Amino acid sequence: QVHLVESGGGVAQPGRSLRLSCVASGFTLRSHAMHWVRQAPGKGLEWVALISYDGANKYYADFAKGRFTISRDNPKNTLDLQMNSLRGEDTAVYYCARALKEHTKTMDVWGKGTTVTVSS
Amino acid sequence: QSVVTQPPSASGTPGQGVTISCSGSSSNLGTNSVHWYQHLPGTAPKLLIHGDNQRPSGVPDRFSGSKSGTSASLAISGLRSEDEADYYCASWDDSLRVVVLGGGTKLTVL
Numbered sequence: 001q002v003h004l005v006e007s008g009g010g011v012a013q014p015g016r017s018l019r020l021s022c023v024a025s026g027f028t029l030r031s032h033a034m035h036w037v038r039q040a041p042g043k044g045l046e047w048v049a050l051i052s053y054d055g056a057n058k059y060y061a062d063f064a065k066g067r068f069t070i071s072r073d074n075p076k077n078t079l080d081l082q083m084n085s086l087r088g089e090d091t092a093v094y095y096c097a098r099a100l101k102e103h104t105k106t107m108d109v110w111g112k113g114t115t116v117t118v119s120s
Numbered sequence: 121q122s123v124v125t126q127p128p129s130a131s132g133t134p135g136q137g138v139t140i141s142c143s144g145s146s147s148n149l150g151t152n153s154v155h156w157y158q159h160l161p162g163t164a165p166k167l168l169i170h171g172d173n174q175r176p177s178g179v180p181d182r183f184s185g186s187k188s189g190t191s192a193s194l195a196i197s198g199l200r201s202e203d204e205a206d207y208y209c210a211s212w213d214d215s216l217r218v219v220v221l222g223g224g225t226k227l228t229v230l
Contacts, residue, residue: 035219037165037221044122044206044208044221044222044223044224045157045159045165045208045221045224046221047210047218047219047220047221050219059217059218059219060218061218062218095164095165097165100170103153103170103171105152105153105155105210105211105212105219106153106155106167106170106171106210107155107157107165107167107210108167108170108176109167110164110165110166111164112163112164113164
């Protein structure tokens with residue numbers, strides 16, 4: 001069965017860093033592009049970043065550019081999101097999501113999320 | 121404000137049908153496919169429709185999608201209480217080079 005499990009969330013002070021991880025099981029990670037999406041409290045889903053199946057291409061939402069870095073380790077079946085210079089508005093549940101093989105912008109499997117709280 | 125817009129809320133009674141709209145622009149819905157996600161708070165979002173009108177296996181045929189120009193719609197027929205959730209449309213924006221998500225529509229089954 002296909003599963004994505006996020007980890008690494010927690011409480012961080014403004015300006016500090018957190019690294020989120022997502023472990024994939026039940027499918028071959030190297031065959032799929034992957035995404036991060038977040039949901040702030042009381043807000044809608046907000047796309048964060050996309051990485052191609054081989055890690056060669058990366059795309060970021062404006063708020064993530066220069067602060068967040070998406071990466072992957074296909075042999076280890078893991079996806080990461082390094083978040084630096086955290087702000088209060090980064091407080092959210094962060095989801096990793098698998099992209100369809102044939103359409104990399106569509107997310108067909110999602111994890112249950114990990115919660116990030118940025119607070120002093 | 122979202123690049124892609126949806127009504128914030130929709131409602132219907134059990135057994136009824138409801139339609140949720142999604143409006144974009146030439147650089148996103150006008151050029152690329154639209155997808156729809158269902159999200160119940162505290163759970164993983166679920167892909168309902170991809171490629172404008174394709175249902176993944178396991179999604180009931182009560183859910184259907186359509187698109188015309190820069191607008192798209194999600195139709196739900198035979199409403200059930202378990203359909204009460206937040207629904208999001210999404211697409212790729214060629215100009216911004218990002219995935220654009222609508223602000224979400226909260227569906228209430230009365």
